Amino acid sequence: KAGVTQTPRYLIKTRGQQVTLSCSPISGHRSVSWYQQTPGQGLQFLFEYFSETQRNKGNFPGRFSGRQFSNSRSEMNVSTLELGDSALYLCASSYHGGPSYEQYFGPGTRLTVT
Amino acid sequence: DQQVKQNSPSLSVQEGRISILNCDYTNSMFDYFLWYKKYPAEGPTFLISISSIKDKNEDGRFTVFLNKSAKHLSLHIVPSQPGDSAVYFCAASPSGSARQLTFGSGTQLTVLP
Numbered sequence: 001k002a003g004v005t006q007t008p009r010y011l012i013k014t015r016g017q018q019v020t021l022s023c024s025p026i027s028g029h030r031s032v033s034w035y036q037q038t039p040g041q042g043l044q045f046l047f048e049y050f051s052e053t054q055r056n057k058g059n060f061p062g063r064f065s066g067r068q069f070s071n072s073r074s075e076m077n078v079s080t081l082e083l084g085d086s087a088l089y090l091c092a093s094s095y096h097g098g099p100s101y102e103q104y105f106g107p108g109t110r111l112t113v114t
Numbered sequence: 115d116q117q118v119k120q121n122s123p124s125l126s127v128q129e130g131r132i133s134i135l136n137c138d139y140t141n142s143m144f145d146y147f148l149w150y151k152k153y154p155a156e157g158p159t160f161l162i163s164i165s166s167i168k169d170k171n172e173d174g175r176f177t178v179f180l181n182k183s184a185k186h187l188s189l190h191i192v193p194s195q196p197g198d199s200a201v202y203f204c205a206a207s208p209s210g211s212a213r214q215l216t217f218g219s220g221t222q223l224t225v226l227p
Contacts, residue, residue, distance in 0.1 A: 004157070031213055033214070033215075035215075042217055042218070042219045042220065044217075045215060045216065055213075056214045058214070090157050092157075094213055102148065102160045103213060105157030105159070106157050107155070107156055107157050108156075108157050
């Protein structure tokens with residue numbers, strides 16, 4: 001079974017621009033969560049989507065948004081990029097059923113804002 | 115305010131010996147705990163989890179212990195192997211937001227041959 005895939009793997013953007021990152025979950029997984037990893041703040045939860053609906057949101061400004069499509073693929077968008085948005089963005093998928101809380105992560109998208 | 119803390123940024127262990135990684139949490143609402151392993155340039159890989167109704171869970175060489183009264187959990191790896199060298203993160207989740215994980219800062223484990 002293929003794992004979580006994220007595109008692109010690397011991205012360089014300029015301050016003020018916007019960016020869209022994509023995530024394809026493991027087949028059969030309907031829940032997708034996004035995390036930001038930075039050296040200073042570590043791994044932080046951004047938001048979770050299930051059935052095309054945002055279920056939870058972390059403590060991030062409104063510039064960070066996301067969506068999920070009917071095939072469970074998800075995108076996240078960051079508008080008006082700031083230097084501090086430079087980070088590894090990780091997507092995780094999980095099977096939304098039963099007691100399993102385990103999430104399976106993709107390799108991440110490394111975003112650099114200059 | 116760090117709700118999940120891993121106070122040891124690094125740990126070195128000899129091959130074949132036991133590795134013990136520790137994690138403390140402050141939020142009493144957490145009731146599910148997970149350990150992840152991360153290699154450079156890869157996403158975290160799920161290792162093992164434990165529910166708050168248990169105090170121990172084993173999976174092969176990996177055992178997680180949970181002490182709810184102390185708000186402490188630990189991951190034991192026995193025996194340690196060089197391929198175990200990676201950054202280990204503990205994570206916690208409250209039952210109402212099962213997929214909203216709060217991560218610790220990670221511990222770099224180095225297993226020396």
